[in-house]
Amino acid sequence: MKSSVITFPGSNCDRDMDVALTKFGFKNKMVWHNDQELPKSDLIVLPGGFSYGDYLRCGSMASKSKIMLSVINFAKSGGLVMGICNGFQILVEAGLVPGVLLRNKYLQFICKNVHVKVDNKENSFFKNLDKKVLEFHIAHNEGNYFCTKDQLKEIEDNNQIAIYYCDQNGNTNDQINPNGSIKNIAGIFNKEKNVLGMMPHPERMIDESLSGEDGSIFFKNLLNNIK
Amino acid sequence: MKVSAVITLKKDVLDPQGKVIHETLDGMGFNSVNEVRQGKYFEIDVKENDPKKAKELVEDMCQKLLANLVIENYKIIETQ
Numbered sequence: 097m098k099s100s101v102i103t104f105p106g107s108n109c110d111r112d113m114d115v116a117l118t119k120f121g122f123k124n125k126m127v128w129h130n131d132q133e134l135p136k137s138d139l140i141v142l143p144g145g146f147s148y149g150d151y152l153r154c155g156s157m158a159s160k161s162k163i164m165l166s167v168i169n170f171a172k173s174g175g176l177v178m179g180i181c182n183g184f185q186i187l188v189e190a191g192l193v194p195g196v197l198l199r200n201k202y203l204q205f206i207c208k209n210v211h212v213k214v215d216n217k218e219n220s221f222f223k224n225l226d227k228k229v230l231e232f233h234i235a236h237n238e239g240n241y242f243c244t245k246d247q248l249k250e251i252e253d254n255n256q257i258a259i260y261y262c263d264q265n266g267n268t269n270d271q272i273n274p275n276g277s278i279k280n281i282a283g284i285f286n287k288e289k290n291v292l293g294m295m296p297h298p299e300r301m302i303d304e305s306l307s308g309e310d311g312s313i314f315f316k317n318l319l320n321n322i323k
Numbered sequence: 324m325k326v327s328a329v330i331t332l333k334k335d336v337l338d339p340q341g342k343v344i345h346e347t348l349d350g351m352g353f354n355s356v357n358e359v360r361q362g363k364y365f366e367i368d369v370k371e372n373d374p375k376k377a378k379e380l381v382e383d384m385c386q387k388l389l390a391n392l393v394i395e396n397y398k399i400i401e402t403q
Contacts, residue, residue, distance in 0.1 A: 198394065
């Protein structure tokens with residue numbers, strides 16, 4: 097399976113993502129933001145980082161870069177696209193997933209492990225996943241998911257919420273919400289479920305001795321789903 | 324021609340920075356503040372001398388890049 101990771105000026109999780117994808121069997125290529133064409137890919141990943149120094153709004157400049165036209169076309173034709181952290185912010189700014197990511201509620205940069213609950217498994221990203229609760233890592237200043245009431249209704253009606261912040265038993269409540277996101281939303285799909293944006297970093301949880309293995313579970317399952 | 328635009332957060336969007344500024348003002352003794360909302364101000368010099376066209380151009384920029392219309396409103400406040 098072939099994947100491509102887009103590097104924007106200021107991306108800093110692009111190489112971690114490359115390591116993760118390669119470790120689990122993807123043939124990965126790195127693609128520069130100023131390129132116009134995507135290599136043939138089964139999966140496109142927009143990585144985390146601080147593209148364009150988070151100027152104006154996080155992800156806003158990167159969402160207008162040349163490669164994004166190809167990414168948007170790829171997504172519109174049903175291709176799998178995943179945006180992690182800053183990649184999620186780029187996806188919302190590009191209009192590929194609904195809503196927006198605001199500054200964290202308590203104005204702090206949050207860097208810690210969190211648990212997320214996977215509710216919707218009728219998609220290529222989480223189908224056949226054995227676990228319901230995964231432990232991932234978050235590191236962000238603008239991860240406070242927000243959308244209008246109308247958008248929220250549409251998102252819920254279409255089962256577009258991918259993952260929720262929760263405790264280790266899968267309970268979601270205000271105390272466990274790290275950043276103020278509406279409904280504890282940590283990740284969201286587009287309507288067709290081929291585009292996933294999420295704040296947590298699965299690529300940081302792929303080594304038992306360094307972190308945890310829930311990222312490994314996620315990537316192995318993802319590869320099997322799109323084989 | 325210079326065109327100025329102001330971007331503000333929509334009413335029901337949480338503005339934690341504005342809230343902290345409000346609390347700080349309170350702490351400094353400015354007790355008569357009801358609310359603070361923080362926004363952005365742009366001064367854009369465009370190669371266009373017709374005020375109407377210049378305004379339209381910046382309005383297009385606001386819609387496509389400068390503002391995120393899910394959470395923000397924009398207003399062209401001045402052309403000179």
